[in-house]
Amino acid sequence: MIHKPGVEEVPGYYGLVKIEETVLQRIWMEQDFFTDSLITECGKEINLRERGEWNRSERGPSFKNARVEINGEIRSGDIEIHFNPTEWEEREHHLDENFNRVVLHVCIFANSFNAKSNVWRKDKQAVPCLYLLPHLFYGLEEYAEAQALAQLSGKDLFVEQLVNNLSSMSESDVNQCIAKRWKSKLSFARYRLSRQGWRIACHQWFLEVLGYRRNR
Incomplete structure (x- = not known):
């Protein structure tokens, strides 16, 4: 089947x-x-x-x-x-x-x-x-974003959907979403620190910023 x-x-x-x-x-x-x-x-x-x-x-x-x-x-x-x-x-x-x-x-x-x-x-x-x-280290949307960026060849429906959503939102709504995202990232960061400690978490974040998210 x-x-x-x-x-x-x-x-x-x-x-x-x-x-x-x-x-x-x-x-x-x-x-x-x-x-x-x-x-x-x-x-x-x-x-x-x-x-x-x-x-x-x-x-x-x-x-x-x-x-x-x-x-x-x-x-x-x-x-x-x-x-x-x-x-x-x-x-x-x-x-x-x-x-x-x-x-x-x-x-x-x-x-x-x-x-x-x-x-x-x-x-x-x-x-x-x-x-x-x-x-999970991150929210599902962040995992999806990472996968979309890794598949830049061809049309990306995820990015297209995101752009369409943003274009229909007011500036105040966008600012609220930005604040919500920042709070969410802070929450995940605190959770990650509590699980891994400063040394390991900061080491992995550093590699991720450099683009080595999959090889940290």
Whole structure:
């Protein structure tokens, strides 16, 4: 069964922004998040051993042949990545044997109303869920911007959408968005400092400013 990558609208600094699922997959591929203190939705400790191989064929899980340690148990298999836990059944993965090797379901957002997020494979095995949002270095819009800048060749729909949004806003609205973005960046900076400390955080920021964000 073939599934095209999804698209989700998320609140951005200048209005709603469409984020493609490939942005999430690239975050996982580059391990561009805090990898310490990861836990499943049920509170089990996660250690990432091997991220897996990015599956670009649109068939089967997002990453194949990964290795994760959950509560001390090494699990070898695949990783599936979505925006929301409900997408597992919406895309009928629970009926697809291609997903019978999935050992971890990675989602950006949690289910609403505190609903449990464990999903089931076709072989009736439960798949634990990891919420990634609390562990991100940046907001989703910033990840999308970075990916857009890395793909400057051709027409960039993300940049086009941003320009269209800005052109329809008043100066006061733009100033409010600028202030909101600055507060958001401060919040992420404080969070990053609390997780990494001044030495590591400042070293990585310095490399990012020089354009070495992916090789810090």
